[in-house]
Amino acid sequence: MALLEVNGLGISFGGLRAVDDFTIRIEKGMLYGLIGPNGAGKTTVFNMLTGVYRPNNGTIKLDGENLVGKNPAQICQTGVARTFQNIRLFKKMSVLDNVKVALHNETKYSLWTSMFRLPGYFKKEKEMDQRALDILAVFGLDGQAQVMASNLPYGQQRKLEIARALATNPKLLLLDEPAAGMNPNETAELMETIKLVRDKFDVTILLIEHDMKLVAGICEYLTVLNFGTELASGTPDVVLHDPAVVTAYLGE
Numbered sequence: 001m002a003l004l005e006v007n008g009l010g011i012s013f014g015g016l017r018a019v020d021d022f023t024i025r026i027e028k029g030m031l032y033g034l035i036g037p038n039g040a041g042k043t044t045v046f047n048m049l050t051g052v053y054r055p056n057n058g059t060i061k062l063d064g065e066n067l068v069g070k071n072p073a074q075i076c077q078t079g080v081a082r083t084f085q086n087i088r089l090f091k092k093m094s095v096l097d098n099v100k101v102a103l104h105n106e107t108k109y110s111l112w113t114s115m116f117r118l119p120g121y122f123k124k125e126k127e128m129d130q131r132a133l134d135i136l137a138v139f140g141l142d143g144q145a146q147v148m149a150s151n152l153p154y155g156q157q158r159k160l161e162i163a164r165a166l167a168t169n170p171k172l173l174l175l176d177e178p179a180a181g182m183n184p185n186e187t188a189e190l191m192e193t194i195k196l197v198r199d200k201f202d203v204t205i206l207l208i209e210h211d212m213k214l215v216a217g218i219c220e221y222l223t224v225l226n227f228g229t230e231l232a233s234g235t236p237d238v239v240l241h242d243p244a245v246v247t248a249y250l251g252e
């Protein structure tokens with residue numbers, strides 16, 4: 001059984017069929033790319049996978065568990081985490097706290113314990129500090145744990161977003177244009193980080209990206225969307241040379 005199985009997914013906004021009959025299977029541990037021209041429906045697919053939009057048609061299964069009809073918090077608990085096209089960090093919070101907020105997904109101490117700061121509270125907080133620091137270390141951000149998120153350079157803010165998503169302990173990580181706004185050096189570094197994340201956190205990754213160097217460099221399989229429907233699917237060397245895909249990108 002594939003980790004993610006999506007069949008016949010579709011959604012309309014008024015008269016616009018934004019996504020139609022979208023079908024995808026992603027095996028555990030895969031690095032999968034979802035690409036396509038602007039407005040093709042890629043982010044809408046992410047919004048359906050994460051419960052932001054409820055699809056009009058189709059099924060979504062993660063490890064065999066149905067996701068359609070669950071809300072975003074329930075889907076996060078099931079094991080799906082995401083980052084956004086535009087950075088959505090808690091800008092006035094420290095780097096460490098940005099990650100700790102996501103760890104609260106699994107904190108189990110009682111309201112009583114936290115209100116009265118009982119010993120269990122401090123023990124749990126210390127454990128969480130350490131877990132957050134361990135995650136940050138993978139991104140080389142542990143040294144900046146106390147820095148305010150908004151004071152990090154752009155490339156590091158993007159990494160912090162990925163670190164925060166990982167703190168929810170996902171099976172499936174969705175990255176929406178992780179290289180957007182990055183310079184070539186930052187993008188090259190990000191490519192290594194994404195590969196490291198997949199291996200170190202034993203996570204499956206589906207990413208949307210316009211940077212074809214990144215897509216060709218790290219994705220093992222691709223699906224191309226165009227006007228809400230699948231244009232092509234396959235390995236990058238085949239898909240990126242497909243004349244229909246080239247034409248869609250050039251807008252001919």
Ligand SMILES: Nc1ncnc2c1ncn2[C@@H]1O[C@H](COP(=O)(O)OP(=O)(O)OP(=O)(O)O)[C@@H](O)[C@H]1O
Nearest residue numbers: 013016018036037038039040041042043044045085
């Ligand atoms: N909430 C909404 N209401 C109305 N139309 C929407 C809504 N969300 C998305 N759309 C439309 O659905 C289509 C697909 O949009 P989407 O953002 O998924 O494209 P995309 O492939 O992610 O594009 P980009 O690469 O530019 O981010 C667009 O025509 C968009 O305007």
